[in-house]
Amino acid sequence: MLDFTFAGYTALETVVLPDSMEKLSEHCFENCTNLKSINIPSHVEKIPKNAFKNCSSLKAVNIPSSC
Numbered sequence: 001m002l003d004f005t006f007a008g009y010t011a012l013e014t015v016v017l018p019d020s021m022e023k024l025s026e027h028c029f030e031n032c033t034n035l036k037s038i039n040i041p042s043h044v045e046k047i048p049k050n051a052f053k054n055c056s057s058l059k060a061v062n063i064p065s066s067c
Helices: none
Strands: 014-016 037-039 060-062
Touching: none
Parallel strands: 014 037, 037 060
Antiparallel strands: none
8 A cells, every 4th residue: 555655756747556556545646746647456446535635737547447
């Protein structure tokens, strides 16, 4: 699980999470203001409310039907 691992990392632009990822935690990508796209694997069942808080550049999110 990712806690605050990438929170505030403004150089981050694209994220492809591994297929083995099962959970995202609250605030894991919070304030990643340059994050533009993310691919969430099908094993993730829930996207926490604040996982992408203040990701103002986020334009593309690939969300599996399991979420």
